[in-house]
Amino acid sequence: MFRVVRDVKAASTKPVWAKLTPNVTDVREIARAAEEAGADAISLINTISAMAIDWRSRSPLLQNNVGGYSGPVLKPIALRMIHEVRRACRIPVVGIGGITNATDALEFLVAGASAVQVGTANFVDPTVSVRIVDEMNRLLDEQGIAAARDVVGTLRLHEN
Numbered sequence: 001m002f003r004v005v006r007d008v009k010a011a012s013t014k015p016v017w018a019k020l021t022p023n024v025t026d027v028r029e030i031a032r033a034a035e036e037a038g039a040d041a042i043s044l045i046n047t048i049s050a051m052a053i054d055w056r057s058r059s060p061l062l063q064n065n066v067g068g069y070s071g072p073v074l075k076p077i078a079l080r081m082i083h084e085v086r087r088a089c090r091i092p093v094v095g096i097g098g099i100t101n102a103t104d105a106l107e108f109l110v111a112g113a114s115a116v117q118v119g120t121a122n123f124v125d126p127t128v129s130v131r132i133v134d135e136m137n138r139l140l141d142e143q144g145i146a147a148a149r150d151v152v153g154t155l156r157l158h159e160n
């Protein structure tokens, strides 16, 4: 991660966001390496490595045998990783993984994402991002919160 980000930064004048895989033991180590190499932001998470199997034919359903699992099932994993990376790094975190509505997006912001991205939900409704923005504004208004940025990283952890 360090070498890739360092070399991309050296070759480009554009902002560099490092997109992280969740298929690691400790995502904070990878995030810190990206930050130390000069990444401008971190985006996470990518898909979870997974398999689908037809037991009768004993064959994987995917031609590649394994593939990336996406969509709502990722949300709790993404939230946990965003929370971890937010605390481990100073650069902005951009959250993605299972967001389908404004409540999901606001959960990501509270966990520490400065912005969110939407992937799989676009296949269900290509206008989903517009709906999410409208609905976020309504939900924030309801709570008397002036701007989405006011909830970023406001997670109140339980004291254990």
Ligand SMILES: Cc1cc2nc3c(=O)[nH]c(=O)nc-3n(C[C@H](O)[C@H](O)[C@H](O)COP(=O)(O)O)c2cc1C
Pocket: 019, 045, 046, 047, 069, 070, 071, 072, 074, 096, 097, 098, 099, 117, 118, 119, 120, 121
């Ligand atoms: C069909 C498909 C293609 C994808 N291609 C890429 C890609 O080229 N590069 C990448 O970083 N992530 C890719 N992803 C991962 C998504 O950007 C995203 O990180 C992941 O699907 C989790 O978000 P989601 O649940 O909103 O889809 C792809 C996901 C899907 C479903």
